[in-house]
């Protein structure tokens with residue numbers, strides 16, 4: 469296995485174990501079985517790319533994984549909530565996710581709404597209470613950035629825009645606005661939170677936030693191609709992926725050897741984009 473592959477495997481295991489601990493069933497009661505449903509939403513699969521980016525950003529800025537694991541859990545809980553709500557009948561109405569019945573199919577629609585609500589609020593508790601060695605001002609800023617990128621100025625706003633815009637857009641700028649909010653924002657939060665947990669100066673926080681945004685928009689373009697979405701913009705999306713990946717590489721280079729995990733994640737995305745392109749045969 470390559471060094472990057474080994475780093476990804478190792479850090480993914482750390483994230484999974486931190487998530488399992490954060491969502492442990494307490495010995496007392498589990499109201500309405502909701503905790504069990506929250507665990508179902510989070511702990512069964514998922515690539516954990518957002519938490520991996522939190523850790524890569526933290527390490528690039530000179531921090532240790534321990535400093536950033538609560539932020540990793542918070543990001544993944546927000547991501548899991550968004551998937552649970554996105555799968556609901558009122559949104560995408562999906563019956564399966566990660567090879568299993570979706571949360572509303574398994575636990576009912578009302579519980580799925582509550583699982584999302586509970587994961588979102590729990591994310592902020594885990595972030596704010598769990599940090600080891602993170603200065604209070606940096607933590608306050610991390611809370612603000614996560615709220616901004618997850619909410620109306622980020623992912624939720626992007627979902628609303630996506631619902632309004634429809635599936636077959638003809639303008640790349642319009643599509644990227646949706647991608648930046650709906651998908652890029654959580655990745656931007658991952659970069660910023662990783663940097664903040666490491667105590668990075670403001671310019672580095674901004675750089676790693678920009679890395680996250682470019683990575684996230686590139687990730688969404690690759691996903692569109694893999695899922696055969698947005699057919700009119702496929703060729704332009706391929707060109708944009710190259711530019712976004714180059715931005716990630718330029719930012720990574722400013723971190724020298726400490727940027728190795730960021731380089732590994734960019735390589736992973738490059739391979740995913742290449743597979744998507746090959747599968748869609750638009751070269």
Ligand code: GRG
Nearest residue numbers: 514515516517550551553554623624627651691
């Ligand atoms: C309902 C508030 C609200 C937001 C929904 C996340 C989302 C916004 C919608 C899900 C559909 C979608 C295509 C979102 C774009 C982000 C994305 C590619 C999600 C899937 O992320 P992965 O591939 O999933 O990281 P895993 O399962 O690996 O965690």
